[in-house]
Amino acid sequence: MKRLLTFVAAIAATQLASAETLKINGSTTVNLPVAEAAEELRAQKKLDIQVDTQGGSSGGISGVGDGLVQLGMSSKSISDADRAKYPKVNFNPIHIGEDAVAMIVSRDVWEGGVKSLTQQQLRDIYEGRITDWKDVGGKPQRIAFFNKEPGRGTWEVFAHWLYGDAKKAPQVSFPEVGGNEETRNKVSSTRGAMSQLSASWTDNQKVFALGIKADAGEVVQPTPENIVSRRYGMSRPLFLLTNGEPQGDARTFVDFMLGSRGQELVKKHGYLSIAELKQR
């Protein structure tokens, strides 16, 4: 009997401890600096932090909406639909940096001579009117387009930029990819492959970021300068998301991300810090 009581007490104790775990979930893009920040906070302040990337930005938003996590990570803004879905939740997006979305291609496409595309060419590829790289200045090879799965911030930014509004994007069915790592691997291991990817994940060794050609023929690369000046249009804010004002450990975490070390981590992973964005 005593043993049983000890056992019950032990279970109760772990339950109490886990109640204090700071749970974070959402976008793999935001995850990069956040996971590193979590590691530093665990070591420095002995915080119990659990970071996950289930379901991308949508997973982060619904996690906060359902109260499953204290902090969401999102690489897209909260839409009216999200707010309507969770009327009781007071979504509070905290801007921690900015990232661009690049159109990436595999090595054979890049070396075959396709270094940039116009918006119209991208629309033609997305809607299936162009299916071969030879039609956009490359070598003959079928275009293997990997589309970011629904709910990914990357896709929303791409669709918003290409069609003015993600809701206006045509209904298409391509093979889908999820996180950034999967996207990069699949594109680099497939001939004639193309996908959307967070610009900070492009390495120009395995996958190559295309420039965007304006109608006048000028090519804009997804560089930090071009993103700050908004000449490169396919960019997006990165958010930590809370329900109302962050409290307790969540507050500590948000302050850390906005502080000098957190912003250093944001820059380290190829994103633009808040300070850089203020130069706009």
Add this chain to the structure above:
Amino acid sequence: MMTNEDLVRDLRLSDGAARRPYLAGISCTRLASFAFTALALGTVGALTLIFILQSLPVWQDEGIGYLTGGKWFYRVQTFGALPMIYGTLTVALIALLLAAPIGIGAAIFTSEFLPARVRLAVKITIELLAGVPSVVYGLIGILLLRDWIYELFARFDLLSGDTLLTAGVLLGVMILPTVMTLADDALRSVPAEQRRAARGLGLTATETVLAVTIPQAGRGLIAALLLGLGRALGETIAVFLVVGRQDNNLPANIFSPRAWLESGQTLSSKLGGSETNIAYGDPLHWAAMVGLALILMTMVLAATIGGAWQRKTKYAPSI
């Protein structure tokens, strides 16, 4: 602490039927086991009921078109599950085509030709395959199988290595232990006398297997395949990683193996994907996702019940 004396007293207490605990004349053991069985059955029943109730809106909205429709675009509220049903069945069929000859072949070898000790060692080794987490299979699929299929069938101009075939081959490996070990059990359950009688009549070892053991274990072998099929239908994460997750890719001819080299979507890969998160909160979309679960559960149940039934009704052949 339980002392030795306590232990002895306990043993004495449990000794003899008269001292077993009874509640209002019914054995407690019996009562408890009944309760657990009812709980297990009730869970399945409740789950099915919830799935049916929650998927009602999509049946009302799409009607039978939900099963026969070839287009799934959740953003414009169009839900047709046929391409996913096709994907699920195709992938499971490929898995069975691979696992059936290898699994049953291996079972014949272990049960009929190996000495008992070695047989157990081989069987345990193959059963170890069943203990590998499916995400590990998925990663192996990504690392090796995708590229292998991609290069092997390069002349068919594959768009990528993520194909129904890749998923099917991976699943074939995953269900191999199930098929093999159940087939081995089925073969072993054929009485030794039958084999001896056959050998006594002058049949060779091979003839005995072909003419006596396999026909008598027939139902058990079919059961092994059906239970393997049940596992293949429901498997999610490994398939998710290599099937390509392309919606609405229904081929012009669904019997054409050429279409196996295309990306596709299965019921389980759809359910394992990001749409489940998005659907929550939109009644129709959610109903459509739950409906997929209902279809999948029906398919798995059918295969499993079929398998269990085949296994149970053994018969002595009338010679």
